[in-house]
Amino acid sequence: MLKSSLKAATGAAFIGLFAMTGLASQAQAAANCIDGKRQPPYTLGWANIYSVPTWMKQTEGTIADEVEKLKAAGMVDELVITDAQGDANVQIQQIQSMIDADVDAILLIAGSSTAPARVLEDACSKGIAIINFDSLVDTDQVTAKVNTDSNKWGDTAAKWLIEKLGGEGKILVLNGPAGISVSDDRRAGSNEALAANPGIEILAETNTAYNVAPAQEAVTSLLFAHPEIDGILSLGGALSAGAILAMDKQGRDMVPMTGENARQFLELWKEKGLSSWATMQPNWLGAFAAYTAVKALQGEDIPAFIEVPLPIIDDSNIDEYLARAGDFPADGYIYSPWDEALFDDIIAGSM
Template sequence: MRSGLSQTLSGGLLAGIGALSILAFAASSPAFAASNCIKGDRKPPYKVGWANIYSVPTWMKQTEGTITKEVADLKKQGVVKDLIITDAQGNANTQIQQIQSMIDSNLDAIVVDAGSSTALDRVISDACDKGIAVVNFDSLVDTDKLTAKLNTDSNEWGRQAAQWMVDRLGGKGKIIIMNGPAGVSVSDDRRKGAQPVLDANKGIQVLTETNTEYNVAPAQEAMTSLLFSNPDIDGVLSLGGALSAGALLAFDRQGHDPVPITGENYRQFLELWKKEGVKGWATMQPNWLGALAVYTAVQALNGKDVPAYVKVPLPVIDDSNIGSYLDRSKDFPADGYIYSDFDTALFDKLLAQK
């Protein structure tokens, strides 16, 4: 999981958007109708709340940066008055209570990164009944009784990573799989997305796999242990950026030559990839999903139709463009994520608006 400044569009992301034909998707989707939940006398400047499940991870801190920057821009336009941020510290029940407090305060919009796919359904539905714009991003809830959901496709994330590995190894080789925490929707979905590709390529042998939190230290420890019992490997199918950084550090500690590896836009991983001359592939869960969530809520409050679901394309990082990401590394925390550029033109494109 996933600060931002309004910046120019990246070529790779624009290409991904074109490939997905978002305008066609929005026009054909039955969910593309008058924005859900919006009712009552709600006029700008709006009061917005962000109900966050936890704020400690760097990905979340960067995401908060995109939200506060977006709100600052909207304040200058006279569209938003206040931003209220809560931190449930990983407890879904606490997050429910905090969302209820936002409802009781009659906020105009609530954006949610959910701590549970099911536990928040009732309180989110209640917010919708009260005419509050509710936009859910990153970690999604089951209920569709809200204004919009925004996310990348985690299954596609895993599929693309696995397909790159298969292609890189020519359809034959021994690999280790590194997963995020078991039971977390993002890590589970990435792993599920990879499996059909592995099933279709019997020449790829999965020696072993592991689940660790999205953190370099436990990932390094796990890979160090795995290398003792599996020294002869051809690739690492890593489904998280900090996991990939930990794996490369373990290779270095063991004096093992690096092998092709997948990952995401975690700064340390990208730097090690370049430094070690690794053959790599990565994508990302853009931190600016938070800013897009605020923008979407405001658009809905302003009376515009927004899609009930916005599928954000997955940018690809490879040898052809890794340099452009590392050129901007100084603008991101050492333990952070170098995410793709964004601006309101991108947001309008994603919402299929002109």
């Protein structure tokens, strides 16, 4: 009741204020699930599959930061957060609770690609904006899906390493857990480039959790079995950090290596004088989801799929990232800068 009264009393003023910051006032429904009836300030729901991993904590932090900006613009009054603790069925129940509470938008990293279909269809039918990012659902009953391209990740990493080795060399391949879509997609993305360069010999590859300790153990075993390697195609930042520690412990010379924006990897990269390349799943995908939800509720035309370009870290800009290392957890990720102008550019580029 209080929320409805607040919306009725202040909605028009808030729309005008937000229009000045770059979002037009709502005139009609221009995106899927949007019925044009909801008015600001909006309540956003963040349906988190789990909150323990540092990556997820950092992602939630960007959502909270963006919501504060949206509150200042009069567009959001509340952020509701749930934690399914890794249980996809619990996440579905929590989404249903958000629907019952009549939130205006749901931000979602899905615990299952198929299980939430029915509850998301229900939310969509009620005019609730649904922005699904990172781990995507199979249904199209959402407002927008937001993600980077994991296949492109693997392809770009492989091409960088192949070029660095001049098209010839013996390499190790480090993957995340088998059966995890992002891990499998990154590896699949590297296949074409590797097949096109027969001078690159894969000595061995391994699948481990995205943690330094198991990666270090796995690479240690591979190094004992293969005393001569020329490069490492690593498709995860913790995997790369583990590889560096394993090589250093054996007194091995460092080799060109790919990776991810994990802070420990980036710091070891600089400390050991590596030549490396990395990209990332930016934590600000969460902030972007919140911003996109409000744009959709305001009647903006939002594409059904928004591809977020892969930010690149290489020898030319590693120092820029490390200069900001103190702003990020020691076991976290140094992600690229973001603002709402960047978000507008990404949406426009996906139209």
